[in-house]
Amino acid sequence: MRESFHGDLARLGEQLGAMCGLAAEAMRRANRALLTADLQLAEEVLTGDDQLDRAREACEEQAQSLLALQAPVAGDLRTILAAVYCAEKIERMGDLAAHVADAARFTHPDHAVPAELEGVFTELGEIGAGMADRVGELILGDAEGGHAELDETDHAVDALHARALAAITKDDWAHGVQAASNLALLARFHERFADQAVSVAKRLEFAETGRTSTT
Amino acid sequence: MRESFHGDLARLGEQLGAMCGLAAEAMRRANRALLTADLQLAEEVLTGDDQLDRAREACEEQAQSLLALQAPVAGDLRTILAAVYCAEKIERMGDLAAHVADAARFTHPDHAVPAELEGVFTELGEIGAGMADRVGELILGDAEGGHAELDETDHAVDALHARALAAITKDDWAHGVQAASNLALLARFHERFADQAVSVAKRLEFAETGRTSTT
Numbered sequence: 001m002r003e004s005f006h007g008d009l010a011r012l013g014e015q016l017g018a019m020c021g022l023a024a025e026a027m028r029r030a031n032r033a034l035l036t037a038d039l040q041l042a043e044e045v046l047t048g049d050d051q052l053d054r055a056r057e058a059c060e061e062q063a064q065s066l067l068a069l070q071a072p073v074a075g076d077l078r079t080i081l082a083a084v085y086c087a088e089k090i091e092r093m094g095d096l097a098a099h100v101a102d103a104a105r106f107t108h109p110d111h112a113v114p115a116e117l118e119g120v121f122t123e124l125g126e127i128g129a130g131m132a133d134r135v136g137e138l139i140l141g142d143a144e145g146g147h148a149e150l151d152e153t154d155h156a157v158d159a160l161h162a163r164a165l166a167a168i169t170k171d172d173w174a175h176g177v178q179a180a181s182n183l184a185l186l187a188r189f190h191e192r193f194a195d196q197a198v199s200v201a202k203r204l205e206f207a208e209t210g211r212t213s214t215t
Numbered sequence: 216m217r218e219s220f221h222g223d224l225a226r227l228g229e230q231l232g233a234m235c236g237l238a239a240e241a242m243r244r245a246n247r248a249l250l251t252a253d254l255q256l257a258e259e260v261l262t263g264d265d266q267l268d269r270a271r272e273a274c275e276e277q278a279q280s281l282l283a284l285q286a287p288v289a290g291d292l293r294t295i296l297a298a299v300y301c302a303e304k305i306e307r308m309g310d311l312a313a314h315v316a317d318a319a320r321f322t323h324p325d326h327a328v329p330a331e332l333e334g335v336f337t338e339l340g341e342i343g344a345g346m347a348d349r350v351g352e353l354i355l356g357d358a359e360g361g362h363a364e365l366d367e368t369d370h371a372v373d374a375l376h377a378r379a380l381a382a383i384t385k386d387d388w389a390h391g392v393q394a395a396s397n398l399a400l401l402a403r404f405h406e407r408f409a410d411q412a413v414s415v416a417k418r419l420e421f422a423e424t425g426r427t428s429t430t
Binding site for chain 2: 063064067068071073074078079081084085088143165167168173176177178180181182183184185188
């Protein structure tokens with residue numbers, strides 16, 4: 001029975017890992033839709049978001065049934081509660097990717113991101129999606145040191161976020177108030193996406209080691 | 216033992232209820248700091264936020280120990296998992312109130328909210344804080360119907376959020392790009408605060424009744 005229990009736990013990890021892949025892909029596609037003003041792609045991301053919502057529900061049901069049937073304690077209990085926590089954060093990453101896609105849809109056929117900020121937003125999307133992928137690896141492998149690593153990456157995201165805000169509030173900003181307000185929100189969606197990845201890495205590491213690495 | 220277990224569950228509910236009170240108070244104070252450009256009050260809200268962080272950790276530890284020691288099933292298990300979920304959401308409400316306070320600090324000695332939007336932001340703060348209080352009542356009382364009720368209130372928040380965004384993107388906006396970008400983010404913090412309250416109400420109702428009321 002314990003062996004089957006640990007098989008169930010491993011399957012829960014695989015479900016979470018797959019959710020990370022979905023979140024990474026959603027962010028990549030949403031950001032491409034944003035940068036190319038691709039309405040159809042934006043709508044695909046928005047429609048696809050319920051896949052992550054359902055995956056999260058499945059994780060939670062699986063966790064609940066493990067708790068009820070196996071009454072785990074100590075490390076196993078910590079792992080299951082961490083899985084529930086992480087599933088919620090990863091679902092939220094999908095929501096934030098969908099917000100990016102929604103902004104692309106809202107501004108279409110115009111481009112939400114002016115040429116001088118394309119580099120910043122390209123990087124924000126790539127780093128964010130990479131963080132989601134990395135969290136998936138931490139879930140399936142060894143989470144130790146993961147928090148410090150993701151936290152370090154998050155500093156790069158914060159710096160890009162600050163660059164975007166600085167650009168839209170400079171005196172020579174030429175694209176008007178609406179574009180600036182949209183971009184402030186968009187930069188925040190990216191920043192929050194990365195924050196969720198850091199939270200997941202922190203929680204995974206704590207569940208695995210009882211400690212959290214810091215930078 | 217079961218009696219003491221249900222006493223422990225009731226205490227967990229009281230902890231959550233107290234967290235709602237803290238979140239409501241944080242939002243009231245943050246919004247007052249925002250509308251009166253009160254730097255000291257803003258800083259108090261920011262410093263006070265760790266009280267909610269600690270309260271949430273205490274809830275989670277309490278839940279974990281109940282799971283380990285009592286191995287609850289069915290409704291009791293659902294209640295404990297709901298408590299963990301809600302504690303996280305209520306902590307997030309505190310974070311969002313702190314973001315409002317941070318915006319007040321950032322723009323001080325200037326006022327972040329121009330006169331023509333004071334009414335909208337006053338209402339956003341009052342409704343949000345009232346939702347946090349109401350969620351506290353749902354936790355300590357009967358959660359049935361709570362989701363539909365909070366969801367209805369949330370429509371008012373969404374309408375105010377839309378009014379704020381419409382004002383800052385109108386052609387005659389007279390306060391510049393930086394103020395507009397700040398206000399777009401501020402309106403979003405309020406909207407997200409209300410969203411968390413709705414999530415908590417939904418989860419409470421589901422844990423209590425196995426269903427969710429809709430509007």
